[in-house]
Amino acid sequence: MASSSLYYSFLFLLLLCTLATGSEFFLPKEKYTHLRVFLHEVSRGPNATIYTIASLNNKSPSKFGDINVVDAPLREGPEPSSRLIGRAEGVETGVDMDRKGALSLMTLKFTAGEYEGSAISLLGVVFPPTTSERSVVGGAGQFRMARGFSFVKLINSSEDFLIVEIDVYVAHHEKLTVRPM
Ligand SMILES: *[C@@H]1O[C@H](CO)[C@@H](O)[C@H](O)[C@H]1NC(C)=O
Ligand SMILES: *[C@@H]1O[C@H](CO)[C@@H](O)[C@H](O)[C@H]1NC(C)=O
Secondary structure (H helix, E strand, O other): HHHHHHHHHHHHHHHHHOOOOOOOOHHHHEEEEEEEEEEEEOOOOOOOOOOEEEEOOOOOOOOOEEEEEEEEEOOOOOOOOOOEEEEEEHHHHHHHOOOEEEEEEEEEOOOOOOOOOEEEEEEEEEOOOEEEEEEEEEEEEHHHOOEEEEEEEEEEEEEEEEEEEEEEEEEEEEEOOOOOO
8 A cells, every 4th residue: 555655656756757847047147246234233122123032041151052033124334323224134043052152044135225125145153242254145136146255243232232244245146037937
């Protein structure tokens, strides 16, 4: 019985493979962009932009195992009044037993300016307040097929807020226009 249903699944897969169609798409010339944005985090209170959603509560100074979610404004400059150009949305998890370091999965979503509607995705372990590097693992819109690297540097912080500069060096393709099918 089991082997005959396996046989039919196999036939079905085979059918799917023969039905699937493929086509090529054109990859425009690669270009290289350096951009700088400032993330303005509110650490607590009603307007907090970061929340701890799980914790091992093991009193570890490194916050090992803590999971935080972030949705913070991205601005053009370090001043809180500077122009809002997007949001940084992501998850950060304490992954270092000794130091306060977090594995950061973050998407920079641009909502205004030259890159409106586009996004860059970052991945890496950060060690605030030390300047840390994350990889550019992809992107959307103008940053389709992006790759590169980025630095995050502390500009100012207190108990209530944190302002960091994010420098992104990204290789991507200009006008890679493919629409959803
Ligand atoms: C939270 O944001 C609202 C709307 O921007 C603002 O009116 C309020 O003063 C803020 N609260 C704090 C504690 O910053
Ligand atoms: C850091 O933030 C404090 C409090 O808002 C402010 O008084 C100070 O000027 C800021 N420092 C820098 C270097 O931006």
